[in-house]
Structures are given as C-alpha cells and as structure tokens.
Amino acid sequence: MMRLSRTLLLLFACVIILPGCWNIKDVNHRVLPIVMGISYGKVKKYRIHVQIPLPVSRKLISKVYYREADTISKALNEIDSDIEAGIDFMHLQLVLFDRKVAEEGIREEMAYMIRSQHMPTKALVAITSEDMEQILEHTGESIQTDGSALLDFFNKNAGWSPEINLAYLWETFGAIHSDTQDITIPILHSGKTTMLEFLGSGVMSKERMMGDITREQSLLVNLFYELFQGSVVQVIRQASVAIVDCDNHIRTFWRDQRPVLRMHMDISLHLIENNGGLNEQQIEAAFSEDMAKKYKQLFKQLQSYPSDALGTGDHFRNKLAFDKLKLWRETYYPQLVTEIAVSSRITNTGDISGN
Amino acid sequence: MINRWVAVMTAPIFFIAAHCSILFAAYSRSMLHATEYGHWEPVFFNILIELALLLLLLLGLRKAGSKDYADLFLPLGKWISTALLVPLVAFLMLIPVLAIRFFAELMIIVFIASSPIHAILAFLCLLMLYGASIGPQGIMRASTLLTLINFPILLFAIGACIPNATFVKVFPLVNASMDFLAEGKLFITLFSICPFLLLGMLPPICKVKILPILLSLGVIALLYVIIVYIPISIYGLNAAKLMYFPLMTSFDSVNISWTIFDRISLFYAVALLAFVMTISTFTLYSSALMVHKMIPVWREKYIRYGLCLIVYILSLVIPSWNRYIEIFTADTWFRLAIYIVVPIAVFLRGGFIERQERKRVLSK
Numbered sequence: 001m002m003r004l005s006r007t008l009l010l011l012f013a014c015v016i017i018l019p020g021c022w023n024i025k026d027v028n029h030r031v032l033p034i035v036m037g038i039s040y041g042k043v044k045k046y047r048i049h050v051q052i053p054l055p056v057s058r059k060l061i062s063k064v065y066y067r068e069a070d071t072i073s074k075a076l077n078e079i080d081s082d083i084e085a086g087i088d089f090m091h092l093q094l095v096l097f098d099r100k101v102a103e104e105g106i107r108e109e110m111a112y113m114i115r116s117q118h119m120p121t122k123a124l125v126a127i128t129s130e131d132m133e134q135i136l137e138h139t140g141e142s143i144q145t146d147g148s149a150l151l152d153f154f155n156k157n158a159g160w161s162p163e164i165n166l167a168y169l170w171e172t173f174g175a176i177h178s179d180t181q182d183i184t185i186p187i188l189h190s191g192k193t194t195m196l197e198f199l200g201s202g203v204m205s206k207e208r209m210m211g212d213i214t215r216e217q218s219l220l221v222n223l224f225y226e227l228f229q230g231s232v233v234q235v236i237r238q239a240s241v242a243i244v245d246c247d248n249h250i251r252t253f254w255r256d257q258r259p260v261l262r263m264h265m266d267i268s269l270h271l272i273e274n275n276g277g278l279n280e281q282q283i284e285a286a287f288s289e290d291m292a293k294k295y296k297q298l299f300k301q302l303q304s305y306p307s308d309a310l311g312t313g314d315h316f317r318n319k320l321a322f323d324k325l326k327l328w329r330e331t332y333y334p335q336l337v338t339e340i341a342v343s344s345r346i347t348n349t350g351d352i353s354g355n
Numbered sequence: 356m357i358n359r360w361v362a363v364m365t366a367p368i369f370f371i372a373a374h375c376s377i378l379f380a381a382y383s384r385s386m387l388h389a390t391e392y393g394h395w396e397p398v399f400f401n402i403l404i405e406l407a408l409l410l411l412l413l414l415g416l417r418k419a420g421s422k423d424y425a426d427l428f429l430p431l432g433k434w435i436s437t438a439l440l441v442p443l444v445a446f447l448m449l450i451p452v453l454a455i456r457f458f459a460e461l462m463i464i465v466f467i468a469s470s471p472i473h474a475i476l477a478f479l480c481l482l483m484l485y486g487a488s489i490g491p492q493g494i495m496r497a498s499t500l501l502t503l504i505n506f507p508i509l510l511f512a513i514g515a516c517i518p519n520a521t522f523v524k525v526f527p528l529v530n531a532s533m534d535f536l537a538e539g540k541l542f543i544t545l546f547s548i549c550p551f552l553l554l555g556m557l558p559p560i561c562k563v564k565i566l567p568i569l570l571s572l573g574v575i576a577l578l579y580v581i582i583v584y585i586p587i588s589i590y591g592l593n594a595a596k597l598m599y600f601p602l603m604t605s606f607d608s609v610n611i612s613w614t615i616f617d618r619i620s621l622f623y624a625v626a627l628l629a630f631v632m633t634i635s636t637f638t639l640y641s642s643a644l645m646v647h648k649m650i651p652v653w654r655e656k657y658i659r660y661g662l663c664l665i666v667y668i669l670s671l672v673i674p675s676w677n678r679y680i681e682i683f684t685a686d687t688w689f690r691l692a693i694y695i696v697v698p699i700a701v702f703l704r705g706g707f708i709e710r711q712e713r714k715r716v717l718s719k
Contacts, residue, residue: 014481114604117464117468118468120607120618121604121607121608122607122608122609122610155612168608168610170519170589170590170604170607170608171608173590173594174589174590174591174594175591176594177590177591177593177594177597178591178593178594179593181591311521311523314521314523314524314526315523317523317524317526317527318523318526318527318528320527321527322391322392322527322530325527
C-alpha cells in the first residue's frame with residue numbers, strides 16, 4: 001500500500017513538472033514556410049519574403065508575406081507576430097538570395113541560418129535577379145496544383161537534371177569558410193510556361209558572387225564533380241549524343257613552382273541523332289575536342305574571378321604547406337596550369353546503325 | 356555457450372557504451388580545437404595514453420581478484436583511503452553532471468526548443484536515479500542490450516553522412532609542429548578516456564578480462580578517428596572549427612527523402628541518450644556504493660538520492676554553454692591527477708594483495 005501510494009505520488013509529480021511539451025504549438029497553429037527570399041529593403045537593410053503554403057479545403061494555396069528590418073531574424077519575427085500562427089522553419093526548402101545580396105556577400109546571412117538552429121541545413125540556396133515577390137507568387141501558383149513541385153525541381157529522383165548545380169546551406173557555409181574551394185549557386189527565374197527556369201549558376205568567391213556561368217558551363221561543373229545521374233543531350237555538328245556516364249580522374253602536382261592540374265575525363269555517350277553524316281569515330285573525336293575546349297574556357301573564366309568553383313584547391317591540400325593554403329585563391333590559383341584530356345566513347349547507337 | 360559469451364563480453368560492451376556517450380557528445384568539438392590540423396596526431400596520443408593507463412589498471416585489478424576501488428583502498432587506513440576515494444567520487448560525479456548537461460542542451464537544439472532546461476534535467480536525473488536503483492546487474496544487462504540496439508543506429512548515422520563527405524578535405528595530414536603538446540591542449544581532450552576508470556568498479560559485478568577489453572579499445576580507437584574526421588570532411592576544417600556541435604550539424608546535413616529518415620540527428624540524439632544514461636547511471640551507482648563503503652551508517656539508497664540531487668543542482672547552475680566549455684577546460688589538472696594516481700595506486704595495491712595471498716597460501 002505504502003509502495004503503491006509512493007509510486008502514485010511520484011507519477012503525479014511527474015505530471016506536474018514534466019508535461020513534456022512547453023509552449024508547443026500544435027500543427028494546426030503553425031505555418032511551415034518552404035521558401036525564404038532575402039533581398040535588400042528600401043527603407044531598412046533587409047526585405048525578407050516567406051512563401052507559406054496553407055491548406056484550404058483540400059487544396060493548397062500559397063501566400064507570400066514580407067517585412068523589412070535591419071536583420072533577418074527581426075524581419076522574420078515581425079512576420080511571425082503579425083500572422084495568426086507561429087512560424088516553424090523546419091520544412092524550409094529553398095533560400096533565395098537577390099542577386100545584389102549575393103554580389104555583396106552572404107557571409108552574415110549564411111551564418112545566421114546555420115546559427116539559428118531552427119532552419120534545416122539541407123535546404124537549398126539559389127540566386128535570382130527577378131523581383132522577389134514576383135518569383136514567389138509565380139512558384140506559389142505551381143504549388144497550388146502540386147504541393148511538392150519545388151522540392152521535385154531539385155530532387156535527384158524527380159525533376160532534377162544534371163545541368164542544375166545544387167548548393168545546400170551546409171555546403172555553402174563550408175565553402176564560404178574554405179580556403180581551397182568555392183561553390184556555384186543556381187540562378188533561377190520564373191519560367192514563362194514552367195514553374196522555374198534555370199539560367200545558369202552564380203560563381204562565388206568565398207562569400208561574394210563574382211559572376212555567372214551559363215547552363216552549359218554548370219553542366220561542366222557537375223561533370224567535373226562526377227555529380228551525374230540520368231542523361232543529358234549535347235549537340236555536336238548536327239549529331240546529338242547523350243552523356244550517360246562520366247569518370248573524372250584528377251592528378252595534381254607542381255611544376256616550375258606552378259600548380260598543375262591534370263584531368264582526364266572518360267565520358268560514355270549514346271548516339272541519338274546523326275544528321276551530319278559523320279561516322280562514330282568522328283563524332284567521338286569532335287565531342288572530346290569540344291568538351292576540352294569548353295573546360296579550358298571555363299577554367300579561364302573562373303581563374304579570372306578568382307573563384308575555385310571546381311574545388312581544384314582541395315586537391316592541393318596535401319601538396320601545399322598548411323599556412324600557405326590561405327593564399328591559395330589569390331596567389332596560386334590564378335597561376336594554375338590545366339592539362340585537360342577528354343576521351344569519349346559511344347557505347348550505344350540505338351536500334352539502327354545508319355540514317 | 357551464449358551465457359559464457361555474454362559474461363565475458365559484458366565488460367567490453369559497457370566499455371564501448373561508456374566511450375560512445377563521450378565520443379559522440381563533446382569530444383569532436385574539443386578535439387577540433389586541440390590543434391590546427393592533422394587531428395589524428397592528438398587522437399593517437401589520446402589512445403596511447405588510454406592504453407597505458409588501462410593496462411596498468413587492469414593488471415592491478417587482476418592481481419587483486421574481484422575487488423573494487425573501495426575494497427582496495429579502504430584497508431589503507433582512514434586518511435589515505437579518504438584522500439584517494441573522495442577525489443575519485445568527486446570526479447565520477449562530474450561525469451554525469453557534464454554528460455547530462457550536454458544531452459539537455461542537445462535535446463533543446465534537436466527536438467524541444469522551448470522546454471526549460473530545469474525540466475529536461477529533472478527528467479534525465481530521475482531516469483538516472485531509477486537506473487542506478489536497479490542495481491549493478493540490471494545496469495550491466497541494460498548496457499549490453501542498449502548498446503546492441505543503439506550502436507548500429509549510430510553507425511547508420513555515420514554511414515548516412517558519407518555521401519556528403521569529400522575525402523580530400525582531410526588533408527593536410529602530417530603536422531610536424533605538434534602544437535597540441537604546448538599549452539596542454541592535448542590534456543583538455545583527455546576527458547574522453549575517463550570511462551577506463553569505471554572498469555575499476557566492475558570486478559565484483561562481472562568478469563573483467565584483459566584481452567576482450569583491449570579488443571574493444573581497438574573499436575573505440577577507430578571511432579575516435581572517424582568522429583573527428585566526419586565534420587572535417589563534410590564542412591572543411593575552417594567551418595567545422597566554428598561549430599559547437601560539429602557532429603550534430605554534420606548529421607543534420609544528411610538528405611534522405613524518406614520521411615522517417617528526414618532528420619538523422621533525431622536518431623543520433625535518441626541513440627546518444629541510451630549511452631549517456633548508461634554511463635551516468637553507472638557512475639551514480641558506483642559513487643553511491645563507494646560513499647556507502649566509506650560511511651557504512653548511511654544507507655546506500657539515501658546516498659543515491661543525495662548524489663542525484665547534487666548532480667541536478669550542479670548541472671542546473673551551469674548558466675551558459677560557454678561556461679560549460681570553461682568547466683571542461685578548468686578541471687583538466689584535477690582530471691589528470693586522478694588518471695595518474697588511481698591506476699598506479701590500484702597497481703601497487705594489487706601487487707601487495709597478491710603477495711600477501713601467496714604468503715598466506717605458503718604458510719598454510
């Protein structure tokens with residue numbers, strides 16, 4: 001009896017001190033933003049947009065709210081206090097930076113998002129030069145018919161295509177602080193017929209965006225990292241081939257006090273259309289030559305920024321003294337000599353052998 | 356057959372569990388700050404120091420037969436035994452204080468952002484008190500079962516990180532300057548080896564064989580290295596050093612689009628809870644036992660309540676996370692003294708007891 005009453009007392013005490021949830025807002029009193037837009041404000045420093053899908057009678061409608069404040073958190077806080085539910089950033093999927101913000105540097109903004117503990121670090125980062133409200137309203141329309149449209153756009157198992165560079169929050173944060181690596185951030189625009197249009201990528205040098213590369217060049221970046229899935233069609237002298245596989249072998253060394261990167265890329269192709277009258281060997285040769293030329297050009301452009309978006313510095317980490325790594329981007333990277341060799345092989349020509 | 360296996364493996368599995376609770380908690384951050392680069396070097400020193408002290412302790416314990424610290428030191432007389440046991444108890448109590456406070460902070464970050472810290476600490480302390488009241492056999496059984504369940508979960512969390520890791524970021528590897536030896540930075544990270552002291556409380560409870568424990572130290576050594584290099588290979592050295600919870604942040608980066616794996620850090624936190632509870636429960640039990648053996652009039656149950664209350668209050672008065680890290684650094688010398696004195700004392704006492712035993716047998 002004594003034992004039972006003691007147990008009951010203990011359990012009762014637990015009920016009092018440990019209800020388990022403190023200030024917990026139920027799911028129906030929370031809103032879950034999926035896109036956050038960061039741009040400079042007219043009156044105060046930042047203008048922060050959040051796009052929130054709201055379920056209304058079996059349908060999703062999307063709302064866009066914005067506030068201006070001197071810090072991001074203040075703006076978010078003001079939005080939070082003005083709407084009738086609490087904001088929970090647990091399901092944030094995309095952080096859109098205005099191009100001007102990206103050009104001036106996103107170190108503080110990234111630091112806030114990593115520090116805050118409320119935002120998932122696996123959210124994606126993108127840049128837009130369009131008006132923030134416009135692009136969010138536009139993507140909002142697509143969300144109304146398909147709730148996960150935005151997620152699918154970047155999902156490797158859904159709508160992602162190998163041209164699109166992916167920049168996660170954690171990756172961007174790492175690259176901002178890295179001495180030997182930079183990142184490319186996709187530039188998005190609301191599409192005329194589709195939800196979004198991928199224009200190319202912004203090239204970062206540490207926290208600042210230095211310039212942009214085209215869609216085709218961002219494919220080269222992904223191929224360099226062997227970040228490749230599915231296939232992508234390339235046209236070479238009226239013939240079109242699909243890249244289906246890619247192997248990139250990188251060797252680095254020093255020659256005459258200059259860093260040298262020797263890269264050998266093996267690409268497997270499928271022949272899809274052959275209209276130019278070239279035979280397979282000619283197509284292979286032309287394709288390899290074309291790719292090598294494009295890589296040369298890409299390196300030249302990146303070195304002029306200087307932005308090590310291909311992470312070549314990482315391959316020199318064990319070939320350079322630790323205290324010199326800090327100098328990599330400014331001193332050594334512009335001197336980098338690249339030796340590029342691309343060999344391609346048509347592994348499959350489809351069901352017919354000639355036109 | 357299986358019973359014998361369990362009897363032999365209980366101690367090594369407990370040893371792994373106790374290490375996990377510390378390695379997966381504060382260790383990676385502390386180690387990242389120990390040196391500029393080449394982090395495997397201080398890790399290697401850690402393991403060497405642990406190996407040496409562990410061997411000394413285990414040899415002493417083997418000679419002494421199934422005796423724990425209190426049985427070994429109490430015959431030395433009131434003064435010497437008090438001088439040895441009181442700091443040891445104080446140190447053992449520091450383990451749950453720091454472990455529980457760390458876990459409470461982690462819980463606030465991972466799942467319950469708005470819960471007050473005193474409630475979380477109260478919950479953890481009650482859990483610890485309950486565990487310690489079950490008794491040594493129960494704790495050991497729980498440690499075996501929980502490790503077999505939760506260790507694979509932690510391994511899964513580590514495995515899930517690997518697609519995000521870039522191997523080349525671990526370079527440069529060789530740091531010839533050995534800067535961690537200066538300013539005692541290496542010693543700060545030595546809190547990670549404290550579980551070896553707990554083995555001294557095990558002999559009356561289960562078999563402590565040297566070889567299986569050394570083998571488990573091999574597994575732990577591998578973990579030591581992996582845990583330091585995960586944040587480095589994901590975020591890069593500079594960014595990883597900025598983080599307070601590098602491991603948790605690394606697990607957060609995992610992107611598996613299958614709903615239950617949406618947040619790997621939840622798995623990590625839940626698995627870590629099992630390990631933190633294992634180590635803090637056992638330390639609470641063993642310090643209560645030692646105090647009871649020193650002062651037999653006090654009932655063990657009430658000592659446990661008292662110690663648990665002390666743990667609760669101490670972990671509650673740590674006001675901020677920065678202060679927590681300061682405490683980690685501040686008790687370094689105290690900790691080192693315990694690490695050195697206790698194994699040597701056990702070794703000497705073990706030798707003495709063995710000689711006495713031999714004399715007794717011979718004189719018969």
